[in-house]
Amino acid sequence: MMGGGPAPHTMDFKGSGKRMLGQFRPERTTLYGMLAAVVGSVALSVAGPKILGDATDLVFAGIVGRQLPEGITKEQALEGLRAKGDSGIADMLSGTNFTPGQGIDFGAVGSVLLVALVIFLASGLLMLVATRLSNLTINRTVLRLREQVQTKLSRLPLSYFDRQKRGEVLSRATNDIDNIGQTLQQTMGQLINSLLTIIGVLVMMFWISPLLALVALVTVPLSAVVATRVGKRAQPQFVQQWKSTGKLNAHIEEMYTGHTLVKVFGRQEESAAAFREQNEELYQAGFKAQFISGSMQPLMMFISNLNYVLVAVVGGLRVASGTLSIGDVQAFIQYSRQFSMPLTQVASMANLVQSGVASAERIFELLDAEEQSPEPASPERPVASEGKVALEKVSFRYEPDKPLIEDLSLSVEPGQTVAIVGPTGAGKTTLVNLLMRFYEVSGGRILLDGADTARMSREELRSGIGMVLQDTWLFGGTIAENIAYGAPSEGAARSTSGKGGGGRRVGVTREQIEEAARAAHADHFVRALPDGYDTVIDDEGSGVSAGEKQLLTIARAFLSDPVILVLDEATSSVDTRTEVLIQKAMARLSHGRTSFVIAHRLSTIRDADVILVMENGSIVEQGSHETLLASGGAYARLYAAQFAQAVAEVD
Structure with a gap:
């Protein structure tokens, strides 16, 4: 109910990681291209040290050959060294391809270095291509992930948002997705x-020296143990970090929204x-x-240096023996070094990967949330849009063990104005939410012009219903755009005004907007x-009063031209004179339309x-x-209590 982060059982690093990789399936072609470029780049960069080693051998051979007499062979030169008692030097030089009396062949050295230069340039260009394709793949994947979250939010039932803090949901849709994108990029x-x-x-x-390769691999198991131990200790902390981020964002959002009341x-x-x-x-x-995760890199550097020492010692002995x-x-x-550095990089990336997977778990938890019931395969459509509403033995409960509405039956004829009154918690707003299918009925059915609303598409059902709530909602944009938001959409098309959450609907003229106002x-x-x-105005409606914001939302309802009008305490924020004017306007708007009016001030629903x-x-x-007052029942008691309160306030 408090809308916290993932439960302990969601800490599935392996499963969430695989699922995150599954998001890249639509980018297979680009990924293959990126892999080909990376393979080419790595192959060339790996060949570079061997070519530079050949250049070193040419230089060393030239230095050695220049110091030996000309006209003898390599074997003769080595025998001469052994005869002088320099067997160690002779063994070392036996692995060098030198020519006595011949110095450094700078032409050959230059050719080798030129080849190395071309290889390194080609490797860099291929890595540039790979980076470009990687960025393209990641940005497209994150784009689709955002779209999935947005689509999911539109399919979630109202009950989900009742249980979750708004700041927590926003944190998942913004911070967690941003963290995933940054993790993938890095x-x-x-x-x-x-x-x-x-x-x-x-x-x-292994090609150069299998023995030295085995020596270099001695430290790999130690690296694996360190990475595994540190990773297991760090992952729960990253999960807790993003859980705490969601809670903090929820608190900040609540305090900012209600900063006036806080003060x-x-x-x-x-x-x-x-x-x-x-x-x-x-x-x-x-x-x-x-x-915890930061301790991995220094540990891996220590192991890398240990590996370097082992290779240098054993390699020196192999050179001394002429092998x-x-x-x-x-x-x-x-x-x-090239072998140790990637191991260190992979280990140092563990904290980023764990942080990204922790965010991915929170996103997948949102994507796995139970959705509202699917639309029927063959939706029903009313024969005629007249506004006739019938409730047949409707039952509903928010909690399975706490009944709220039981066996409620009601018939509303087209064009009637139905007022719903009662104490707080009586089920007035719930009844309207059931009509709009914000919640699904637990039993019975609701009919609109003879069609079962549960078998209608939500879009068609709600397109014929105009709703004005007690809580106003405006988006960042012009006042004209906010009023035009209520106009019937033409394929949900809007102009791209670039002013926040909405824009003027296609086909709505300024005259129609002003007429609605x-x-x-x-x-x-x-x-x-x-x-x-x-x-x-901004999304908080700064610059206009609460009553003026309510008038704008009512104008939006006028422009929607609905078959059924729902007013949930819609005049609660306006003064008495404006309320009378709005009631007259509502009378015109309600003419020929079915209207549901939820009101606490009984004076507003006499007609x-x-x-x-x-x-x-x-x-x-x-x-x-008049009939209810004459009966002296619950309505009469409510009316009398409200009238007495008004007299007391005047006194």
């Missing part, structure tokens, strides 16, 4: 390159204390995660604003055709205003 290409480099270097090392009731200290507590929790989780040339040992030491009595205050209908009095999820009375 690790995917480098990880593939490191793994291929390890394979390529191993091949070259009014003097709760700044309590809010700040809660922030400090959750911020400290995030700090501790982040510090532990980074400290290997100096160039081969030089190349092998470079390969040893006049009908809702919003035209006067809109024209008094600096830019009139082109005045830009309703039918008044339903609800208590504990049941309709206890129904009838006209």
Whole structure:
């Protein structure tokens, strides 16, 4: 209910990692191209040290040959050294291809270095291509992941958002996806390159000297043990880090949204204390995660240096025995570094990978949340859009063991205005939510013009219903765009105004927008604003009062031209004079339309055709205003209590 992070059983690193990799399936072709470029780049870069080793051998052979007398063979020169008692030097030079009396062949050395230069340039160009393709693949994958989250949010039932904190949901849709994108950008290409480099270097090392290759591999099991131990300790901390991030964002969002009330009731200290507590929790989780995972790189560097020492010692002994040339040992030491560096890079990327997988788990938890019931394969459609509504033995409960509405039956004729009154928690808004299919009924059915709403598509059902809520909602944009948001969409098309959450609907004229504003009595205050209908407001509606925001949402309902009109305490934020004007406008709007009006101020629904009095999820009375007053029942008691309260306030 508090909408926290993933439960302990979601800490499935392997499963979440595989599922994350599955997101790349649509990019297979680009991935193959990237892999081909990486393989080519790694193959060329791995060949580089061997070629440079050949250049070293040419230089060394020239130095040695220049110091020996001309006209003798290599074998004769080595025999001469042994005859002088320099057998160790002779053994070492036996692995060198020199010619006595001949110095350094700079032409050959230059040719070898030119080949090395071309190879390194080609390797760099291929890596540039691979990086470009990697970025393209990652950005497309993250784009699709964002689209999946957005699509999922639109398919989630209202009950999901009732159980989750808004800041927590926003954190998953923003922070966690951003973290996944950054993790992939920083690790995917480098990880593939490191793994291929390890394979390529191993091949070259065994080719040069199987013995030295085995020596270099001695430290690999130690590296694997270190990486595994550190990774297992760091992963739970990364999960906790992103869980704490979601909780902190939820708290900040709540405190920012309700900052006025926080100040009014003097709760700044309590809010700040809660922030400090959750911020400290995030700090501790982040510090532990980074400290534990950060210890991997120095440990791997120590193992790498140990490997370097072993290779240098054994390689030196092999050169001294004449088994290997100096160039081969030089190349092998470079390969040893090339082998250790990717291992260290892979280990150091572990913290990024674990952080990304922890975010992926939270995203997948959202994507796996239970969706609203699927649309019927062959949806029903009303024969005619008249606005006739019938509830047949409808039952509903938020919790399985707590009944709210039981066996509720109601018939509303087209064009009737139905007022729903009753104490708080009686089920008034729930009844409207069931009509809109924000929630599904537990039993019975609701009919709209003879069609079962459960078998209609939600889009068609809601397209014929206009709704004005007590809580207003505006998006960042002009006032004209906010009113135009209620216009019937033409294929859900909108102009790209670039002003936030909406835009003017296609086919809606300024005259229609202004006519709707006049009908809702919003035209006067809109024209008094600096830019009139082109005045830009933010999503908080800054610059307009609460009552004016309500008038804009009512104008939006006018423009939607619905078959059924739902007003959930829609005039609660306007003054008495404006309320009377809106009631007259609503009377015009309601003419020929079925209207459901939820109201606490009973004076606003005297002219309703039918008044339903609800208590504990049941309709206890129904009838006209005069009939219910005359009966002296629940409605009469509510009316009398409200009238007495009004007199007391005047006194």
